[in-house]
Amino acid sequence: MRRPFALALAGAILAVTLLPTLAHAQEAIPGALDRAFEQIGGTGDGPGGPGMSMSLQLLLIMGLLTILPSLVLMMTSFTRILVVLAILRQAIGLQQSPPNQVLIGLAMFLSLFVMAPTLDRVNETAIAPYAADQINAQEAIANAGTEFHAFMVRQTRERDLTMFAEMANAPQFASSREVPFSILLPAFVTSELKTAFQIGFMLFLPFLVIDLVISSVLMSLGMMMMSPMVVSMPFKLLLFVLVDGWALMMGSLAASFA
Numbered sequence: 001m002r003r004p005f006a007l008a009l010a011g012a013i014l015a016v017t018l019l020p021t022l023a024h025a026q027e028a029i030p031g032a033l034d035r036a037f038e039q040i041g042g043t044g045d046g047p048g049g050p051g052m053s054m055s056l057q058l059l060l061i062m063g064l065l066t067i068l069p070s071l072v073l074m075m076t077s078f079t080r081i082l083v084v085l086a087i088l089r090q091a092i093g094l095q096q097s098p099p100n101q102v103l104i105g106l107a108m109f110l111s112l113f114v115m116a117p118t119l120d121r122v123n124e125t126a127i128a129p130y131a132a133d134q135i136n137a138q139e140a141i142a143n144a145g146t147e148f149h150a151f152m153v154r155q156t157r158e159r160d161l162t163m164f165a166e167m168a169n170a171p172q173f174a175s176s177r178e179v180p181f182s183i184l185l186p187a188f189v190t191s192e193l194k195t196a197f198q199i200g201f202m203l204f205l206p207f208l209v210i211d212l213v214i215s216s217v218l219m220s221l222g223m224m225m226m227s228p229m230v231v232s233m234p235f236k237l238l239l240f241v242l243v244d245g246w247a248l249m250m251g252s253l254a255a256s257f258a
Contacts, residue, residue: 087200
């Protein structure tokens with residue numbers, strides 16, 4: 001009986017202690033959100049005039065946060081790297097090794113390495129000036145978008161840009177800087193997938209040769225009931241280790257974005 005009473009007493013003391021803090025936080029959060037929306041051009045119920053209620057604003061922010069990671073990943077080198085690593089696993093014949101978490105982690109950190117120059121420029125032109133109150137949120141977002149736009153344009157094929165521009169009935173652009181994100185983003189993803197499949201095709205060739213050789217040897221020995229995949233797996237792993245495949249793969253993927 002003493003233990004539940006002690007827990008209840010501790011809970012009561014904690015609640016009494018935190019009540020003033022929670023009340024203060026409830027008063028501070030709406031004001032902070034109003035100032036944030038004023039900076040990004042939104043309107044609340046404050047000096048800017050009537051607009052969306054606080055609940056709708058929070059709902060909008062939560063909705064944007066759910067799609068923001070996917071949007072950011074599709075605007076970086078993550079797509080190409082992850083697809084190539086998945087194709088490599090299939091080419092070797094492994095189903096769950098390395099696991100998906102490991103592949104995603106490798107793709108994430110290699111993407112940070114590839115995107116390091118772009119992220120440095122984003123920090124110099126957007127994040128650092130905004131943190132120093134030199135520019136507002138709109139200018140920071142615009143500056144960051146310009147850096148990502150330049151990276152995506154460099155990695156996008158002109159044919160893909162032309163295709164999506166024609167589908168959108170967009171006028172002819174004088175320079176690549178005038179291409180809007182609504183056209184550049186799908187063209188960039190299409191180019192990344194095409195490049196990833198091209199790299200994957202080159203990866204499949206040596207492993208395919210091993211499968212053909214093993215199949216021919218098994219057929220000549222009359223061992224038709226034995227699966228060639230079971231026999232070729234060790235030889236594929238041996239070949240991949242002997243040529244230092246992971247180092248070659250990571251270096252080639254990083255160099256493909258030069």
